[in-house]
Amino acid sequence: MTAPDLPTFPPGFVLGAATASYQIEGAVAEDGRTPSIWDTFSRTPGRTLGGATGDVACDHYHRYREDVALLADLGVDSYRFSTAWPRVQPGGRGPVNPAGIGFYDRLVDELLSRGIDPAVTLYHWDLPQELEDAGGWRERDTAHRFAEYSRLVVDALGDRVTRWITLNEPWCAAFLGYANGHHAPGAQEGTPALAAAHHLLLGHGLAVAQLREAGAREVGITLNLDQVTPASDSEADRAAALRALTHHNLVWTEPLLAGRYPESERATWGELADGSYRRDGDLEVIGAPIDFLGINYYTPAVVADAPHDEPDPAKRTAMDVGTRQVERPELRHTTMGWPVDPPSLGRLIAEVFERYPDCPPVWITENGSAEADVVGEDGVVHDTDRVEYLAGHLAAVAEQIAEGADVRGYYVWSLMDNFEWAFGYDQRFGIVHVDYDTQVRTPKDSYRWFQRLTAAQRAARGREAQA
Numbered sequence: 001m002t003a004p005d006l007p008t009f010p011p012g013f014v015l016g017a018a019t020a021s022y023q024i025e026g027a028v029a030e031d032g033r034t035p036s037i038w039d040t041f042s043r044t045p046g047r048t049l050g051g052a053t054g055d056v057a058c059d060h061y062h063r064y065r066e067d068v069a070l071l072a073d074l075g076v077d078s079y080r081f082s083t084a085w086p087r088v089q090p091g092g093r094g095p096v097n098p099a100g101i102g103f104y105d106r107l108v109d110e111l112l113s114r115g116i117d118p119a120v121t122l123y124h125w126d127l128p129q130e131l132e133d134a135g136g137w138r139e140r141d142t143a144h145r146f147a148e149y150s151r152l153v154v155d156a157l158g159d160r161v162t163r164w165i166t167l168n169e170p171w172c173a174a175f176l177g178y179a180n181g182h183h184a185p186g187a188q189e190g191t192p193a194l195a196a197a198h199h200l201l202l203g204h205g206l207a208v209a210q211l212r213e214a215g216a217r218e219v220g221i222t223l224n225l226d227q228v229t230p231a232s233d234s235e236a237d238r239a240a241a242l243r244a245l246t247h248h249n250l251v252w253t254e255p256l257l258a259g260r261y262p263e264s265e266r267a268t269w270g271e272l273a274d275g276s277y278r279r280d281g282d283l284e285v286i287g288a289p290i291d292f293l294g295i296n297y298y299t300p301a302v303v304a305d306a307p308h309d310e311p312d313p314a315k316r317t318a319m320d321v322g323t324r325q326v327e328r329p330e331l332r333h334t335t336m337g338w339p340v341d342p343p344s345l346g347r348l349i350a351e352v353f354e355r356y357p358d359c360p361p362v363w364i365t366e367n368g369s370a371e372a373d374v375v376g377e378d379g380v381v382h383d384t385d386r387v388e389y390l391a392g393h394l395a396a397v398a399e400q401i402a403e404g405a406d407v408r409g410y411y412v413w414s415l416m417d418n419f420e421w422a423f424g425y426d427q428r429f430g431i432v433h434v435d436y437d438t439q440v441r442t443p444k445d446s447y448r449w450f451q452r453l454t455a456a457q458r459a460a461r462g463r464e465a466q467a
């Protein structure tokens with residue numbers, strides 16, 4: 001089968017790969033790191049598939065040089081990784097842990113020595129367990145603790161790191177963490193998930209202020225926005241789609257980009273959205289200008305009206321917004337069960353700029369697919385479906401740029417197979433295969449394809465420089 005065509009981008013467009021601390025690092029008890037909520041959660045029986053934990057993961061903590069060499073061979077401009085809060089500031093309070101920050105210091109230097117620009121995410125879900133014991137994101141104080149920790153990181157790495165992402169996918173941290181319990185800390189509560197969402201946003205805003213004060217150059221946030229389409233033109237389905245949009249997108253984008261809470265929140269959560277966790281002045285903190293909006297995107301949502309799981313509105317969880325996702329049998333599905341529809345990424349980008357004409361430049365900070373990869377007898381992983389997935393989504397981005405959308409870069413998720421949260425090690429998103437018994441890394445066909453893309457991008461830059 002011939003590989004899909006390479007999409008073309010403006011010469012300045014940045015290509016990168018992304019990972020996250022708990023998913024790859026391992027070394028959970030080394031150099032002063034204390035447990036995070038994911039250590040506790042993954043060690044609780046029944047929480048992750050097969051009881052998988054991030055104890056070893058990809059052992060990246062010890063193998064980071066090998067992994068940076070893979071990035072260098074891949075030819076990426078940038079690498080997006082996250083810092084582990086309990087490594088940098090054990091227990092979530094107090095001074096920086098020199099050994100913990102030392103790891104990221106070495107990683108940043110290694111990247112720069114290979115000509116790769118580091119992009120740092122400050123929170124990819126590994127909250128120090130001590131802070132969860134004090135209430136976690138239900139508590140306003142956690143937002144202040146997050147800003148303090150962010151300052152420790154920027155003070156240590158800000159001389160070499162240009163691009164800063166405060167939070168990764170706060171939707172997951174708030175709603176999977178505190179509403180349905182699929183993620184750490186595993187709470188299945190109602191209203192606190194809305195409070196957690198607010199405190200995450202507040203933490204973002206407070207961290208932005210710290211990052212600015214420390215002179216950070218580019219500051220943004222990463223959201224996993226949904227591309228929502230109503231299942232039909234009926235009033236009920238359109239209202240359901242608005243509730244789904246509010247739950248997934250507007251709860252974040254309205255305060256961040258429009259300086260207001262979503263008008264549709266009452267229609268979505270009724271009395272649960274009582275806003276008791278909000279204080280005067282919060283919106284100003286949350287809505288402080290950002291330099292970019294990071295979007296993580298995987299799959300679209302076609303949404304229909306559905307009865308609430310819980311008839312009593314007072315007892316509903318924040319997750320129960322009276323909607324259901326319509327099945328898409330006509331589309332291929334990844335091993336996560338997610339329908340593949342590349343043009344939907346283009347639609348999402350267009351919708352974001354349409355709703356928020358002053359939206360800062362967009363970066364696709366994650367996109368990729370989990371597939372049933374096997375290392376063949378020839379020692380190669382022929383992940384044709386992933387190549388098609390990436391080519392399709394990148395083509396959709398290129399098309400939007402050609403139509404005038406300000407999209408500056410794309411990070412493939414993920415550099416390598418890793419700990420996929422509650423799914424353990426069963427779901428492989430990497431463009432590099434990891435054998436978890438031996439820690440051998442094997443670049444897949446998708447890695448080779450992406451390598452060709454980065455080479456083509458460099459060649460385009462060269463041509464432009466000569467013109």
Ligand code: IFM
Nearest residue numbers: 020169296366413420429
């Ligand atoms: O692995 C995750 C990542 O941590 C956050 N975004 C989605 C990915 C795939 O599920």
